[in-house]
Amino acid sequence: MSDIAVIMGSMSDWDTMKEACDVLDEFDISYDKKIVSAHRTPELMFAFSKEAEENGYKVIIAGAGGAAHLPGMVASLTTVPVIGVPVESKTLKGMDSLLSIVQMPGGIPVATTAIGKPGAKNAGLLATQIIGITDETIRHKLHEYRQTLRNSVLESGEHFE
Numbered sequence: 001m002s003d004i005a006v007i008m009g010s011m012s013d014w015d016t017m018k019e020a021c022d023v024l025d026e027f028d029i030s031y032d033k034k035i036v037s038a039h040r041t042p043e044l045m046f047a048f049s050k051e052a053e054e055n056g057y058k059v060i061i062a063g064a065g066g067a068a069h070l071p072g073m074v075a076s077l078t079t080v081p082v083i084g085v086p087v088e089s090k091t092l093k094g095m096d097s098l099l100s101i102v103q104m105p106g107g108i109p110v111a112t113t114a115i116g117k118p119g120a121k122n123a124g125l126l127a128t129q130i131i132g133i134t135d136e137t138i139r140h141k142l143h144e145y146r147q148t149l150r151n152s153v154l155e156s157g158e159h160f161e
């Protein structure tokens, strides 16, 4: 059983969603990755969402671009928390993806990240922080991660005059 599911609307989203998986690998968090589309594979999307809780997922990270209905539709079918990643689209640069994911009606939340790779990375980190609520080892690693981040910023500015 994996803690997290990373799903995406198309194989073309993988270049972006890999950022989330890289973070989960770094923190040694188990995850499954799947291509699931609300538009193209609605039956699979329905079955995946309905089974998510009994499959033991604690968080679902869902990335999609354009008319990005996947995160919201999955969120409507499960109470497992969903983090939506707006994948950058060619024509509208991901503004379409962002607005499709973020503007959920009251009652069905999706935690929406920034557009593209930084958003996918943060989705991985946010999922890690959620897992960290009940896992002290993960919390410890998160503190170390923040310390490394702080140090790299401070060091980068050391000789900046």
Ligand SMILES: Nc1c(C(=O)O)ncn1[C@@H]1O[C@H](COP(=O)(O)O)[C@@H](O)[C@H]1O
Pocket (backbone or CB within 6 Å): 008, 009, 010, 011, 012, 013, 036, 037, 038, 039, 040, 063, 064, 065, 066, 067, 068, 069, 070, 071, 087
């Ligand atoms: N937004 C969705 C959904 C969905 O929301 O269910 N399924 C696929 N897509 C998106 O279509 C874009 C183009 O897909 P293709 O590259 O396969 O044509 C992808 O970014 C995908 O997430």
